[in-house]
Amino acid sequence: MAYGRTRNRKIFLIFLVPAIAVLFLTTIYPMIYAGYLSFRSYDLAKPFVPRVFVGWANYREILTSSEFMHTLIVTFKLMVITLSVQLVLGVGIGVLTAQRLPGMALVRTLLLIPMMISPVIVGLIWLFLYFPELGYLNYFLSLVSISAVPWITSTTWAIWAIAIADIWQWTPFVMMGTAAAIHSLSPEPYEAAMIDGNSRWQIFWHVTIPQIKPVLISLMFLRAIDAFKLYDIIFVLTKGGPGDATEVLSMFIYRQSFTFWRMGVGAAASFVSLAIVVVLITFFFKSLNRSQERI
């Protein structure tokens, strides 16, 4: 019996080793190395710059930098815009597509297509649409005598242009989650609400929403974390410009690491970003727990 347990444990370990090795090589080691770099002055392009231990200097530089604060503001602004629209649209479309009507499964599948496209491709699609002078959107606007909109070349419009592309891609995710949650609800509360003479809106607000709230909170936080890390679409569409109008935290980290080659500063900024995401996740789990307790 004891021999069997030991043997089982060994088999467990043998099966775990590849997964642990991959995790170590692709996540744990790079993270440890990034942590090490974040306390050093390390310029990849300039080996003649002394690569020395600098303590908390990189973190100090970031946290006192107006550029970094600006990128944080832009990041949260973009997050709020995309998240709120995705939530409202996603829940709305989710409720509509949750109806058991003929062809609805096909509609749902078609609506999911943007989500399945790589963000870089999404960026390129929208680049073709937004392209100044030659873009499709401005062409269609010109057909109805509306002057061209500088979608990605105006400090006012650029952030909205990025938000629209992100909303287009990720609203289906919220829609899918909402529709799935609605499908899993039991019919009894609805029947009771209808017998009580409630309107459709009252049923939606007082029966559906409370029941799918944990799913909505999950969707919201998953999207929030993704929106916080948004990079690909911005890189393709504006590269952080015009000026620094769309310079989000990910772009800041990229610029520090691969434009200025200040790997130490880039690594420190990554850890600050990670800390913010950890706070978001903690907040998410607490909200989720509270929501479940109420249910």
Add this chain to the structure above:
Amino acid sequence: MKYANIALAAAALSVAASGAALGQKQFEGIELKMLGIGDTSVTRLAPLVDEFEELTGAKVQIDQFPYPGLIDKIVIEASADTPSYQLMWVDSPWVGVLGESGALEDLTDLAIRDAEEINLDDIIPIQLQENTWQGRLLAFPASGMIWHQNYRKDLFEHPDEQAAFKAKYGYDLEPATNWEQYIDQAEFFTRTAGEVLAGNVLEKDFHGNAQAYSRVAGAITHDFFPIMRSYGGQYWDSETGLCAMDREPSLRAVDVMKRLVQFNPPDYLGLMWDIRTGYMERGETAVSSYWSVRTVRLTNPEEALVAGIGEVGYAASPTGEDIPQPTMTGALSFGINSKATDDEKEAAWAFIKWGTSREMMRRFAEEGNGVSMFHRSILMDPDLQERYPYYQVLLDTQEHAQRRIFHPFYADVEEVFGVALNKYMAGEADDPQAVLTEACNKINTRLKVFPVELRLRWIADPPAEIFSN
């Protein structure tokens, strides 16, 4: 054409001579990869690399990437212990960082050894100087670069336009010699749809000017710096080695660019080099100053619509109030990865000699593929001058030229000033002096950790040692 092919074959045969004597090709079995760009300095040559293999046995693969991000790949390649690329395309401002970090093979001795074969005396000296770091030659020109103005000659020579211009501004409509004239011309030719231009009613808006205002890869700085230099400005303070790009000439350059905004396309903040040159290539702007590497497309109807619908004229860059200033040059070149093996380095040098040879350049010209030339004899050829009217401008301007920025912290300068200037042009900042000073301070923060002696060495430009031989 026949002459070019014979000469090219002769040059290539000399490369392969030693191997041929042994009955095998000299670089048989060697494979070279080039980290290159997708512009005329490479695209003309790329389809011909099989010919090099045929002659020498070395197989060459050229990977072409867009300019934005190319230096990132080169830096990563340079920092790797085992190189994937033996050949690197080099924009001359990168020579500082690549030179100081030892990423490029020193070509000085090779160039001196093969001076006759490469027609060293025929190459315009500034194009070689552009590729030096501390006097040593680190890359070899594949395309010369001059920042100059392109203008719609057909519009400038139209009698109605000439008369209207003179009536409005009080002087003749001719290529601008100073920036005030350039701004006048940009203003004059800015028309909206429905207005008349050279006797034709415009179907869409016509833009007087197109310059690069995008921050992407510091594109705006590539126009700002030449204008700054045309006012006599300098990048660095000669006594401290710190940023000097916040002084009077820079302010005047910012002012010129700001005043030109209203005559540029509405998407001016997104005008990268290629988008900006596209306006001239499609004949949608009257004046546009840029690097000759793209000018070469303007005579080819397959690459530029304007060659079929109008005519482009070429002139030297305007200066500040007609005060003569050296022309801003650059060079797009080929270098060798210092970590390549000795055999690979020899083969790479043979490829550079072959691909940048005078015979190859003449072949490009005769086949109709424009290249921004750097051999004096080609630029002076009367037949080619007639075919490529910009040759005379390239020739004249390079006689009195000043090299581009070549500092190891060039990437920082390009990015910091790119964002700062782009924000100012977008109207997000009001005080140009504050914008430039803040940008300079950011650069200086990074430079001040180094001793002044080192900073001064980085901005020194001793003459290329190949000239002393």
